[in-house]
Amino acid sequence: MLKLSHTGRPSDEIIAELEAKRAEDVRWADGRTFGMIYDGGPSVHEVAERAALLYLHENALNTKAFPSLGAIQSEVVGWTARLLHADAESAGFLTSGGTESILCAVLAARERGRNERQVTEPEMVVTETAHAAFHKAAHLFGIKLHKTPVQSDWTADLDAMADQINDRTVLVVGSAPQYPQGLIDPIPEIAALAAQVGAHCHVDACMGGFVLPFAEQLGRPVPPWDFRVEGVDSISADIHKLGYAPKGVSVILYRNRGLRRNQTFVFDDWLGGFYASPNLQGSRSGMPMATAWAVMQHLGLEGYCALTRDTLENADQMRAGIRNIEGLQVLGDSHYHLVAMASDSRTEHPPIDVFALGDALMRRGWYHDRQKPPDTLHSTVSNTNAGVIEEYLRDLEACVEETRGERAADRSTEYSTLE
Ligand SMILES: Cc1ncc(COP(=O)(O)O)c(C=O)c1O
Structure with a gap:
């Protein structure tokens, strides 16, 4: 049985042991790891590390106590909205990563289905290439998930999706791009399928959110996938992937505040005071939020x-x-x-x-x-x-x-x- 040291240990010794522990980890700094780590280079490290130290202990649980974190969140979300061609009506939050952004979107879709269409036995339709986090969300939130095949080019098969959509469908998902083969689903068509029954359409751009806008600016062909597509209700975009912030930060963005309201939880019936919860966390480290702000400012x-x-x-x-x-x-x-x-x-x-x-x-x-x-x-x-x-x-x-x-x-x- 492991036992915590009784007397505590000096910091130099602890840090040396942590350094030794890392010996077996992948050597991402050599550039030989294709995934999990997103290294923006020395100046990005420097600004992220300085911001992280400033916000190591701060808590975004209450932005009245830490107004700077409220401002950081709204600025980062606002810059991202602009990149994804959302308009001034859009609203979002920072989350801890792609999975949390996806969980929030699925929860919002379920609540929307209940509020707008009185759906009590919700269902969702995703392709077999959609990220596993959608299955986790269906499991956690009690939603029946229909998984549809993709075509030989690895993009969504629209007929197969259409076959699974019914009046209990609360969510239809497309990816930009999907993780396994990196293809972008036909988002306008997927949004139109969702609209037929009044379901929510979420685009998972956890991987592409900080690539596709710049690929388009560089003149690469990018099919329509963002808020310029009618019927796209929400998008997840991870700053901790190719946005180059250290781990722990993603954006979940909705076309308008009304849609975002389906995600939030407020409660005032316990002995601890008004409880307002924007995402799935309680106490919320300010560190990833501040590093995202700093890295985005630094890169421009x-x-x-x-x-x-x-x-x-x-x-x-x-x-x-x-x-x-x-x-x-x-x-x-x-x-x-x-x-x-x-x-x-x-x-x-x-x-x-x-x-x-x-x-x-x-x-x-x-x-x-x-x-x-x-x-x-x-x-x-x-x-x-x-x-x-x-x-x-x-x-x-x-x-x-x-x-x-x-x-x-x-x-x-x-x-x-x-x-
Ligand atoms: C398309 C897509 N969605 C969601 C995720 C989940 O992101 P996270 O690992 O930040 O939870 C990933 C991760 O690679 C992804 O590629």
């Missing part, structure tokens, strides 16, 4: 455009390199920062098992998420991987030659873990 639109240009060029280079290797393919025609690499059985060569390939890459220090079906090595490319793609592609080719014809015994996939 030009900074984000430059990071996005480099990231998308790196992702293009990665896709081209993979496509050049006989027996490998990139799933879907993604033009953004997510790359799904799978084996291509049409080759004359001995087949490549991407899980054996992933193990070989891991031995060289490259970390990918493994997913299925189909067996895939998944990369989220970001500025974290600036300058490493050529070396990666050389190692990829070498690992393909090493493992061609082999099959890994371990077929497990692990997006996330419990302990």
Whole structure:
């Protein structure tokens, strides 16, 4: 049984032990981790670390006590609204991350269905590529979830979605882009399906919210996905992904305050005073909110455009390199920062098992998420991987030659873990 030290320990000793503990962690600072970490570079670290120290202890539970955090929230939400082409009616909150933003949107859709259409047995429709957080939300909030197949290009199959929509549907979801293959669903059509029954339409842009606006400014083709699309009611966009703030901050944004009201909880019938809760948290660290504010200010639109240009060029280079290797393919025609690499059985060569390939890459220090079906090595490319793609592609080719014809015994996939 573990026992906490009785007398306490000096800080130098504690920090040294924490540093030692990290030895087995992925070496993201070397740029060899494709996902989980989003590294905006030294000046972004510096401003985030200074802001984090300032707000290490602050609590956004009560913005009367900490008005600066109220202002920080409304400014960050306002800047994000502008990026996503919402108008002055829009309203949102900061949350702890993509999952919490999604949970909030699903809860709001359920409450909206109850308030506007008296739906007491709510249902929702999502594609099989929609993030697992929607399933978690359905589980937590007692909503029946219909999961629909995607087409061969990995985008939503609208007929399959339409088949599941009925007068109990409170929510229809599209992703911009979806995580597994990085494709953008047909958002205008999905919004129109939701509108047919008066359901809420949420766009999950946790991954794309801080990429697509800049990709569009850079002249890349970006299909319609944001508040310019009629019928889009809410969008989740994570600042702690390609917004380059440290972990713990996302935006949930609604087209208007009336829609946002479905998310909030207020209560005044206990002995502790008026309780107003914007999201799923109680006490709320000011630290991620302040770092998001600082990083967004530091990068500005030009900074984000430059990071996005480099990231998308790196992702293009990665896709081209993979496509050049006989027996490998990139799933879907993604033009953004997510790359799904799978084996291509049409080759004359001995087949490549991407899980054996992933193990070989891991031995060289490259970390990918493994997913299925189909067996895939998944990369989220970001500025974290600036300058490493050529070396990666050389190692990829070498690992393909090493493992061609082999099959890994371990077929497990692990997006996330419990302990
Ligand atoms: C499309 C999409 N939605 C939601 C999430 C969940 O975000 P978080 O890990 O911040 O909870 C992710 C995470 O990668 C994602 O890619």
